[in-house]
Structure formats: C-alpha cells, structure tokens
Amino acid sequence: MPVEIPAANQGGAGADDTGEPCGDLIAGYDEDGPTAFECGAPVRHTETGYHCSRGHSYTYAVHREAEGWDYASDPVEAELLGHAGVRGVHPGDGRTWI
Numbered sequence: 001m002p003v004e005i006p007a008a009n010q011g012g013a014g015a016d017d018t019g020e021p022c023g024d025l026i027a028g029y030d031e032d033g034p035t036a037f038e039c040g041a042p043v044r045h046t047e048t049g050y051h052c053s054r055g056h057s058y059t060y061a062v063h064r065e066a067e068g069w070d071y072a073s074d075p076v077e078a079e080l081l082g083h084a085g086v087r088g089v090h091p092g093d094g095r096t097w098i
C-alpha cells in the first residue's frame with residue numbers, strides 16, 4: 001500500500017521522522033471473531049507530539065501538563081485526575097471523559 005509522505009521537514013541527523021507506523025490498537029474482526037490490530041498508518045511528528053493519518057494522536061507529557069490535561073484510560077482514572085484539577089482525556093480520540 002503506497003503512501004505519500006510529504007517531505008516537509010528538512011531532516012536532522014536521523015530520518016526517523018517519517019515512515020514510522022502507528023502502533024495504536026484498533027478493534028476489528030478476523031475469522032476468529034473480535035480482535036485488535038496495530039493501526040500501521042504513517043506517523044507525523046510535531047513539536048508537541050505526533051499523530052497518524054488515521055487520526056490517532058499522542059501529546060508529550062510536558063505539553064499535557066502545560067495545557068492542564070492528561071490521558072485517562074477509563075472514567076475512574078479521569079475522575080481521579082479531575083480531583084487534582086487535571087482534565088482526563090480519552091487516549092484514542094482526544095475527547096474529554098467527563
């Protein structure tokens with residue numbers, strides 16, 4: 001599956017900025033039923049984190065802290081973060097839990 005990757009960044013020492021596959025898990029089905037597989041879409045790095053062409057994204061901890069939010073994998077964790085004044089965000093799609 002050929003994928004066009006814009007060569008916008010003038011590379012530094014390593015060229016590991018492009019072509020790196022996204023490792024986010026996606027729920028799916030195979031012949032055995034429900035399963036999960038890695039996204040595999042190309043990842044683009046930014047100043048604050050990275051995102052893939054399918055919409056997965058990751059923001060580095062220092063930027064999450066600066067913006068007053070953090071990843072929460074479930075509503076309980078989101079509530080605990082909330083008690084600390086931190087907004088809990090869904091890791092998959094960036095939505096706020098509460």
Ligand SMILES: [Zn+2]
Nearest residue numbers: 022039052056
């Ligand atoms: Zn992805």
